[in-house]
Amino acid sequence: MPTSLDVQLFWIAFWCYLIGWFLFTVWLGVKKPILTTLGSVLYVLGFLPQTVGFVVRWVNTGHFPMANMYEYLAVMSWMAVLTFGVLTWRYRNWVISALITPIVVMLMVAASLLPKEPSMQLMPALQSYWLMIHVSLASIGAGAFAVAAAVSMIFLLAARDKQDESFKPRLRAPFQALIIIPLALIIVPLLTGLLARQSAVFVFNVITPRFGGGLILLGIYFLVVGFVWAHLAKTESSAVRRYWAGVAFLSLFIGSLVAGALLKTGSIALTEQSPLRIFEFFGLVLILGTVTLFLLHALLGFGSVPAKLHLEGKLLDEINYRAVTLGYPLYTLGALFAGAIWAEQAWGSFWSWDPKEVGALIIWLFYSAFLHARYQRGWSGTRTAVLSLTGFAMMMLSFFGNYFFGGLHSYG
Template sequence: MQSTWISLSFWLLGIAFFSYLVASIAYAAGVIGARRAAVVPALAGAGGPGAAAGTAWYRTAPELAFRLLTLGTAAHALGILARWQGAGHWPTSNMYEFVGFMAFTSMLAFQVLYRMYRLPALGTVVAPLAVVILAYAYVFPKEVKPLIPALQSYWLWLHVSTAALGEGFFAVAFGAALLYLVRTRDRAGRWGAAALEGVLWAILTLFAFTVLAYGLRNVAGMQWVFSLDGKTVLYHLPPVIGPAGAAVGEKGTLLGLPLPLVAAPAALKGKNLNTLLFSVLAGTLLYYALRGLLLRGRPLGEGFAGLVRGLDEDILDEVSYRAIAIGYPIFTLGGLVFAMIWAKEAWGRYWFWDPKETWAFITWLTYSGYLHLRINKGWAGRPSAWAAVLGFGVVLFTLIGVNLLIVGLHSYVGGD
């Protein structure tokens, strides 16, 4: 019976993934169609009796996308419940479960904010972000394992679920803030435009990271095996950066380059650092390929700005602020208060300055600073948007960088 529930959860998460993916395409099609209709009068219905009927698709696409997201969110929720039933514990105990749960909370937060503002363009950022996050979950082992002693507590779902829900609202705030920065790119100046390009490059690198980690682990079957101190470390990418203690060149060469070229410091996870290196290279290639193929070498931000020219920047600013105002107290409760209580119960102290604890605290400080500057100093517009983007960057580093690169008390699982 357990395997039946787990299999059902995989099917339901698959439905959620493809619903989010198709919804992302529908949102993008709606925004592009609306923009083209605004620029070319014939597409708006001025080209003859049949023109309006032929272009009704771009008006209905956002509503179709939202229905697909609603379907996907419902399937995702049922998938989480099915895994809970099959595993016998709340499914946020490893990276596969937690990352998948965060994708769900981002969609849940989007449902709340979308019903408040009905802003289809927001879906063009948040829905693809949920797709990438959920795809990233599939990088990790999906098997159900017994909980280690530190996780055998009701604080598991209280701490992790509320922290993830707060981060889901931060994801929506990031989406609105990014749209604001793209919308106001023409007033950003040279450095502001360059910083925006950096954010877009980072998003593409995250996408490349997910594709590489999943594809080379689950599809290509490539592997290099290191045996060190009685432990086996399996690489699915050429080990340019080897694990701590590995000898230079012990796995041969690749195009004349010794494998590994260097060994990672003991405090870092060499396998995941190696994947990050390849992801940066792939993300950079993808960034310049998109510029060359779609925009004839022009910056990505410039191309996207033309698609969102009609958006109300004040509404985008308000949505980002509202999402953080909702997510902040939820994250504070789950990410700090519940976390400290659980740490006292599990490890005997409220705080250890463990890397994950430290970066959760940095996340909280970042959003505390955002709200302080917004409420007391009148920060709005571009400064506020950049703070929201920075905040979610810290969230992603806490989720990806800390879990995959740094060894600490929260290092329950590895990754590729």
């Protein structure tokens, strides 16, 4: 089947963003101005076909192209690129611009893994102009949250205080939290068959119920690993804890993308129709994220590379705050208010306790708490950076939750 024009334009944008990100990354090391110029040109060249592809898909299908997860994620990445352009123009800081580009690439990679076939005939529930209002505002708001997360990750990795000159991240805490404890957990089901009856995980077409049981245990541990790590690292300096938090979040996102790719290609298959399959996925992400974390730590010169960027923490914190304040009203209007009106028209009720509805409410409450902590409690810096990254992780879990929880929003 020939690839449609809008998808071809998506791939053109994908490769422009990917090559642009590579040029920005090289610039961080060699500081040649021509690289930022070429990188910026590529992001413009990618933004244009992505925008045109959106319009082409709209014309071809005869409806606003927001009917599936691929289209939603594509608009999120589009908003992230637009915000990248605004921040580059506003702050003229190429280091920040260069370090925002990976979040665009991650969103595009995630979109590329999803089915791209357009819905030529919408189901009755989607045949409403409230679809355009609901999903477009929610996705654009989510794109702003994505940029806030990217800036927060930069803050955790690179922001340094004057007293942080002796910065030396040690491996003791991450080794204990990510190697020793998980090995002890996974050995139990491998030897005893614990939870093996609840799992039918396939690895390269071979059923491995005991390994699946181990994934479930690791997935449960995944929910508390951050707290365990924080306890083990409580004697470390604040700069070291910030650095490891940034590496951990970045590894989490990369590990999730790799896990998604393995599931899409069929290399790994989770247990069908199992309420525990979400924990199998978490366990897989924990394994892949752990490998990624130690590789990233090495690629970052064991912590020495981010320290050379000399970024101002206050500026990064301001951008994080402004991106959240941009996304919050858009997400509020789109995900909650317009979503409730659309739900009443489509299903006869403003609220149905659908998993996606509950997820949107939790995310909105979380970002409301973020702004409250910022305004009323004076939170800033590390605290708001961690909150921003946590909120974005919750958003991505809610987005892909269709694969685990089903519900009324399972449109593909």
